[in-house]
Amino acid sequence: MAEKPKNKALVERDACVGCEYCVNWCPVPECLWMEGGEQVSGSLPMLHVNLETCIGCKLCEQNCPYDAIHIYKLNPDEIERFKPDDGIIPLPYHKL
Numbered sequence: 001m002a003e004k005p006k007n008k009a010l011v012e013r014d015a016c017v018g019c020e021y022c023v024n025w026c027p028v029p030e031c032l033w034m035e036g037g038e039q040v041s042g043s044l045p046m047l048h049v050n051l052e053t054c055i056g057c058k059l060c061e062q063n064c065p066y067d068a069i070h071i072y073k074l075n076p077d078e079i080e081r082f083k084p085d086d087g088i089i090p091l092p093y094h095k096l
């Protein structure tokens with residue numbers, strides 16, 4: 001039997017300002033993590049999502065002040081597709 005879709009967070013690259021607010025809400029250790037900022041001159045820190053460990057609880061979505069991270073029901077093949085980019089997408093998923 002095919003695996004059911006799972007709720008997973010995807011972050012929109014162009015909407016996220018790297019404020020880290022969502023990281024404080026996520027109940028799963030190191031599921032949301034930041035990269036860049038000071039290490040990459042001139043760029044904002046970028047949020048990453050560990051799609052293996054995300055439990056789809058929606059706390060990041062509910063608390064992001066910039067409406068930059070949302071929960072989607074993803075099939076296993078979609079989850080695999082977004083894993084190499086750590087759940088980062090350019091636009092809201094329905095606009096891709």
Ligand code: SF4
Nearest residue numbers: 016017019020022064
């Ligand atoms: S997703 Fe939202 S809360 Fe999280 S770092 Fe980006 S802008 Fe901040």
Ligand code: SF4
Nearest residue numbers: 026054055057058060
């Ligand atoms: S949905 Fe929940 S577990 Fe997944 S990244 Fe957001 S806060 Fe963390």
